[in-house]
Amino acid sequence: MPIDLARARAETRACADLVHLNHAGASLMPAPVADALVDWLREEEMTGGYETARRHDGRLENFYDASAKLLNCHRDEIAYVENATRAWDMAFYALDLRPGDRILTAECEYGSNMIAYLHRARRDGCEVAVVPSDQHGQLDVAALEAMIDARTRLISISHIPTGGGLVNPAEAVGAVARKYAIPYLLDACQSVGQMPVDVEKIGCDFLSATGRKYLRGPRGTGLLYVKHRWIAEMDIDPPLLDQHAATLVSETEYRMRGDARRFENWECYFAGKAALGTAIDYALGFGMDAIHQRVTLLADGLRARLAEIPGVTITDQGVDRCGIVTFTKAGEKPVEIRDRCIAKGINISASSGSGSRVGFDRRGLDAVVRASVHYVNDDGDIDRFVEEIRRGE
């Protein structure tokens, strides 16, 4: 079923007078999600935080069911974490990496992840190697396979980079990881919510995602998927434990939880957890295939129209492209374009620096304009933005 655009827009209050093309930064919460969040906070104010949580335990638990449905996994494989970076960190820093062990990653790897690899290289003596991209700009799967050796202990990539429309071949990477029995960590921060993401199909061991971007949840929310066998068979040791993640059984012993919640901590953003569950249900209500189709249609259309504007160069790579549309325009800096658009009520962003360092450096790119569409955008949004870029300063 195609997206009911009229309903989607009516339930996104800001659509009335804002053109929001920054869903890869933070999307707009749909009204039912914003209401769930605000109502929870109001109830905490009026009746107490612990009491609100006890009263609505079912809504907190719904977060796990909704996430499991979204990612095609079991609810026990999901942990609620405050953002994608920390979710990713909890998995990455749990892995036993020793001197000489190698991590393989992609050129478009997210900056925080690169910092963590270098951190562990410095601290634990492991090494990080960047797999080259193919002629389309996506991770070269044959090169990845050729780089695997006895020292390879982890394959860790971003599904979609922060600064481009590329979609890395996550499933093909998963097939390689499985063939050589190498743990596979997938940063799905930009993909979850804009396309179907199925952990079984992809074959990853760990996956991190955030709430506020394409899932349209609240800020300060995220999740981690941990494949069951890492808990059941390997008893993986999170980098941090509290008395929610583990139980103190005596003065000298503790026992870790038997599910992915051993990666959580007890105190968290309860309102956000309930509302993220609502956001996931909301997305599933439209259907991930329908969302993906509409996002692709809008993004491809936007790229084609921008490409016709003199001086504009589309900088997106990859065979499969997503809702993130990036470009440069001769004579105007990306941040200037961003600021000019925001002043006209068109939210976009500019990507530069740390977040995309390796990929941008290798491509000789400094900064790009990033306009990220979602199913809730309409043709009028695209027209206004294209007109603004065409007009120039």
Ligand SMILES: Cc1ncc(COP(=O)(O)O)c(C=O)c1O
């Ligand atoms: C590819 C990618 N990974 C990770 C992150 C970090 O997500 P969070 O800010 O939720 O920690 C981002 C944020 O832009 C991202 O684009």
